[in-house]
Amino acid sequence: MLNIEKKIDNDKACFRLTGRLDTLTSPELESELTGIIDGLTDLVLDFEELEYVSSAGMRVLLAAQKKMNDLGTMTVKHVRQEIMDTFEMTGFDEILTIEN
Amino acid sequence: MPEINGKEAVVYKMTGRIDSNNAPKVEAEIAELLKDRGRVPVVLDASELDYISSAGLRVILRVKQSNPELRITGVNSAVYEVLDMTGFTEMMDVEKAYRVVSVEGCEEIGRGANGVVYRLDDDDVVKVYFNSDALADIQHEREVARLALILGIPTAISYDVVKVGDSYGSMFELLKATSFSKILAKEPERMDWVVEEFVKMLNRIHGTLVPEGKLPDFRETVISWGRFMQDYLPQEYGEKLMSLIEAIPHDDHMIHGDYHTKNVVLQGDEVLLIDMDTLAVGHPIIELASVYNAFQGYSEYDPETIMQFQGFDRDTATRFWHKVLAAYLETSSETKLHEVEDKARVIGYTRMIRRSIRRKGLETEAGRAEIDLWKSELLQLLDKVDTLVFDKNELEIDAVNDNLPEVQAFVEEKLERAGFPAKTTMQVGLAVEEIFVNVASYAYSPEVGKAKLRVEVADGPSSVTVTMSDSGVPYDPLAKDDPDVTLSAEDRQIGGLGIFLTKKLMDDMSYEYKDGKNILTLRKNV
Numbered sequence: 001m002l003n004i005e006k007k008i009d010n011d012k013a014c015f016r017l018t019g020r021l022d023t024l025t026s027p028e029l030e031s032e033l034t035g036i037i038d039g040l041t042d043l044v045l046d047f048e049e050l051e052y053v054s055s056a057g058m059r060v061l062l063a064a065q066k067k068m069n070d071l072g073t074m075t076v077k078h079v080r081q082e083i084m085d086t087f088e089m090t091g092f093d094e095i096l097t098i099e100n
Numbered sequence: 101m102p103e104i105n106g107k108e109a110v111v112y113k114m115t116g117r118i119d120s121n122n123a124p125k126v127e128a129e130i131a132e133l134l135k136d137r138g139r140v141p142v143v144l145d146a147s148e149l150d151y152i153s154s155a156g157l158r159v160i161l162r163v164k165q166s167n168p169e170l171r172i173t174g175v176n177s178a179v180y181e182v183l184d185m186t187g188f189t190e191m192m193d194v195e196k197a198y199r200v201v202s203v204e205g206c207e208e209i210g211r212g213a214n215g216v217v218y219r220l221d222d223d224d225v226v227k228v229y230f231n232s233d234a235l236a237d238i239q240h241e242r243e244v245a246r247l248a249l250i251l252g253i254p255t256a257i258s259y260d261v262v263k264v265g266d267s268y269g270s271m272f273e274l275l276k277a278t279s280f281s282k283i284l285a286k287e288p289e290r291m292d293w294v295v296e297e298f299v300k301m302l303n304r305i306h307g308t309l310v311p312e313g314k315l316p317d318f319r320e321t322v323i324s325w326g327r328f329m330q331d332y333l334p335q336e337y338g339e340k341l342m343s344l345i346e347a348i349p350h351d352d353h354m355i356h357g358d359y360h361t362k363n364v365v366l367q368g369d370e371v372l373l374i375d376m377d378t379l380a381v382g383h384p385i386i387e388l389a390s391v392y393n394a395f396q397g398y399s400e401y402d403p404e405t406i407m408q409f410q411g412f413d414r415d416t417a418t419r420f421w422h423k424v425l426a427a428y429l430e431t432s433s434e435t436k437l438h439e440v441e442d443k444a445r446v447i448g449y450t451r452m453i454r455r456s457i458r459r460k461g462l463e464t465e466a467g468r469a470e471i472d473l474w475k476s477e478l479l480q481l482l483d484k485v486d487t488l489v490f491d492k493n494e495l496e497i498d499a500v501n502d503n504l505p506e507v508q509a510f511v512e513e514k515l516e517r518a519g520f521p522a523k524t525t526m527q528v529g530l531a532v533e534e535i536f537v538n539v540a541s542y543a544y545s546p547e548v549g550k551a552k553l554r555v556e557v558a559d560g561p562s563s564v565t566v567t568m569s570d571s572g573v574p575y576d577p578l579a580k581d582d583p584d585v586t587l588s589a590e591d592r593q594i595g596g597l598g599i600f601l602t603k604k605l606m607d608d609m610s611y612e613y614k615d616g617k618n619i620l621t622l623r624k625n626v
Contacts, residue, residue, distance in 0.1 A: 023501050023537045052526065054533045055598035065589045082526055089604040090597060091585030 001025065004032055011072075012042040018049035021057030030060045037064065041072030048078035058092060065096055075099055104141035104169045104193075110134060112142065114149040118156030127159045134167060142167045147174030147197060152182060164192055171195065198263040201226055201271075210279060210362050211409075212375045215269075222276070226262060226269040227375075234268045235261070241270065241377040244315060248376060251308050251354070255373045277372065280361035284420065285411040291420060294361070297371050299427040301364055302391075305373070306384050308354040318355055318382035319348055322447060328454045332475070337482050344446060344488050348383050355380055355387040360394035361410060361420075385488050388425070388440065389447035395421040397448045400477075401470040429492045430517055433510045435503075436495050442481055443488045449478040491554075499540040499551035499570060507536050511555050515564060518557040520626060527605045528564060528624050534598035535568050535577070535620055543572025543618065562626055563607075569619045576611045577620065578603075 002025035005016040013036060021029065037043070043064065053061075061076070068074035075097045079087065084100075087093045102109050112130050134140065142163060164170045171193040175183065180196050183189050203218040203226065210217035214237060215229040229237060238261055245257045258270035280294050326345040330338040356363070357378030365372050395417040399406035403414035410417065425437050453474050461467030495510045497503050508529045515525040532553070539551045554567040582603070583596045603609055608623040 022533055023504055052530070054530055055601050056533075056537070058597055058601075059594050062589060062592060062594060069589060082523055086530070086601060086605070089585075090583075090601055091587075091592075094586075095589045095592065 002028055004029060006032065008036065011040050013040055014044040014046060016046040016049065020052040021050060021060070022052060022054045023056040026057045026060045029057070030063070033060070033064055037067055037071070040068070043068050043072070043074040045074070045076045046078055047076060047080065047083065050080070050083065053083050053086065058086075058090065061092070061096065073097065102143045102173075104143070104171055107141050107169070109141035109143045109169070109171070110137065111145055113145040113147075114152075116148070117151040118149065118159070119151070119153035120155040123153075123155040123159050126156065127162070130159070130163055134163075139167050139169070141169035142171070144170070144172045145174055146172050146176070146179060149176070149179055152179055157182075157186060157188065160188070196261065198261055198268070201262040201264050201269060203228060203264055203269075210375070212363065213358060214377055223273055225272050225274045225277075226264065227258070227272065228264045228269040229267055232267045237377060238268055238270050244379040245376040247310075247314055248354070248373070248379060251310065253305060253308060253354070253373055254370060255376060272374075274365070274367060277365040277367040280364045280366070281410045281412065283366065284361060284416060288412075288416065291416075291423070295420065295423040295427055298361065298364055299424055301371055301373060302359060302387070302428060305354050305356055305359075306387065309352055310354050310381050312352065315354065316380045317350070318357060318380035318386050319345075319350060321380075322348070322382075322386055322450070325450050325454050329450055332453065332457065333479070337479055340482050341446070341450065341478075344482075344485065348385065348488050351383040352381050353384070355382045355384065357387070357390065359387055359391050383489070385440075385443050385490060386447060388428075388444040389451065391424065392421065392441065392444045392448045393452055397445070397452055397474070401473050431492070431495075431510055431513055433495055433506050435497045435506060436492075436510065439496065440490045442485055443490055445477065446481050446485055446488060449474045449481070453478070493556060494552060494554045496550050496552045498548055499536070499543055499572075500548055501537060501540050503540075504533060504536060507551075507553060508532055510553065511566060514555045514557060515561075518561040518564075520561055520564065524624060524626055528566065528622075531602040531605050531622055531624070532566060532568075534602045535622070538577055538598065539568060539570045539572065539618075542575060543570040560626065564624050566622045567619060568622075569617045571617055574613045575618060576613070578609065578611045
């Protein structure tokens with residue numbers, strides 16, 4: 001289960017994720033981003049209520065980061081420790097811009 | 101004329117007191133009766149004997165030496181005590197005089213395969229046996245109940261045998277005991293508590309190792325049911341049934357044999373197991389078959405019948421059975437519950453069909469309809485079930501992404517139950533996602549096949565080992581190079597992350613290809 005609460009203001013977007021970002025749910029995030037990402041310069045992903053990220057979720061984050069590197073900035077906020085651990089193991093703490 | 105071992109016996113009636121004054125006279129009278137008759141069986145009728153001294157006992161011993169087939173009958177309790185203390189009850193056949201008890205107007209509190217239980221007064225209940233020649237059954241039940249108690253199973257042991265009309269009864273002290281059936285019927289809000297206690301008792305029974313030869317082997321009984329069924333099933337199905345039953349391994353752990361909510365009672369705050377006459381050893385699937393029958397099988401054709409037997413409706417019984425199975429298997433995985441339920445049903449239907457046929461079920465329309473229903477279910481099961489054995493730490497499931505939540509829950513429930521820290525549980529869950537999704541994506545593509553997951557928790561808990569196997573194309577996920585995690589986003593590849601993450605999260609990870617299977621093993625220490 002993943003819930004995505006979106007706030008979009010012209011070229012700025014904030015996605016607040018609740019639940020799990022895994023094999024079954026990450027396609028939802030991917031398709032939500034696909035529709036709008038080309039028009040963005042500032043993307044914020046708020047992980048405060050996100051409990052779990054697997055490699056399937058990380059692939060979506062990586063693709064979004066690659067895209068936003070060309071278009072502007074992407075920031076991931078409020079990452080909890082369990083998820084931060086997996087980001088560190090995989091070097092994602094260096095790839096993503098994380099603000100806690 | 102009374103008989104012993106089918107031979108007519110000589111009867112001598114002992115009266116009043118037998119002591120050193122009249123013992124020689126008694127001995128002479130017996131000798132006169134036995135004169136020229138060889139080793140004829142002897143019955144000493146003690147129904148009018150008030151007292152016997154050691155001189156009298158010596159007479160009995162000498163008669164026993166010359167005529168070994170000796171029985172003493174109608175023994176009152178004072179004389180019985182003497183015979184018991186001196187070891188006579190071990191040496192020879194001693195029958196007590198039975199107290200006569202009436203159950204007229206008494207409340208029926210239980211009904212089992214062999215008899216009815218009545219409440220006599222506040223303290224006592226009596227189980228009256230259907231079979232009028234039940235002394236051997238009663239003796240058996242007392243012995244197995246004693247054994248169970250010694251092995252740590254809380255149960256009630258009968259303290260006396262009484263005569264009830266033409267049959268016999270066992271007396272039990274049961275103070276205000278309430279059966280679990282009654283609790284489910286009257287206090288449905290306590291169902292979860294009943295489930296918990298019912299399963300706790302079941303685990304206690306199944307965790308009890310029985311010394312060899314002390315209890316009958318229920319597997320033998322199931323084999324006899326299977327043989328009976330050969331005449332009523334198409335040949336190949338009969339053979340499949342037989343091979344499934346014969347493949348059930350011998351098991352020295354206890355099973356109750358008739359485990360349902362009328363046979364578990366609450367007395368004060370103590371939960372007791374009763375109706376012990378079917379106590380046996382055997383594989384737990386045999387027990388689950390009879391539990392299935394009690395709550396589902398017997399009332400499958402006519403859902404109303406459960407009310408007469410248990411006092412609650414079919415819906416309650418169905419919910420109870422599912423909760424019990426989930427608690428017993430320690431999982432909420434529907435795949436796992438169905439797997440074990442199907443195995444239990446194979447034995448359950450076999451038992452019910454045989455029972456119904458033996459009770460002339462084929463001679464009535466309702467009986468035939470019921471047998472037909474059970475038989476069609478059994479045939480369908482025989483098409484898909486390949487073993488009756490189960491392992492609660494294993495889950496076999498279609499390797500498709502949609503099953504991911506069930507697979508993760510299966511693992512996480514085991515770890516939570518074992519007391520793993522939440523963080524470790526999440527990390528193992530994450531590793532399981534990565535390896536399961538791998539199998540789902542590549543092993544059988546584009547077909548669908550099975551993945552088998554095994555979770556083993558080491559004591560403490562100190563570690564958990566998860567094994568995932570599949571029969572798909574040979575593939576070693578560990579052979580791949582790790583991604584370079586120092587690269588920038590632009591240079592990072594999208595793939596290879598899952599297995600890399602799994603390696604990082606786990607303490608050990610290994611792969612082998614064996615007997616046509618990919619076997620991936622993960623270990624995580626606490």
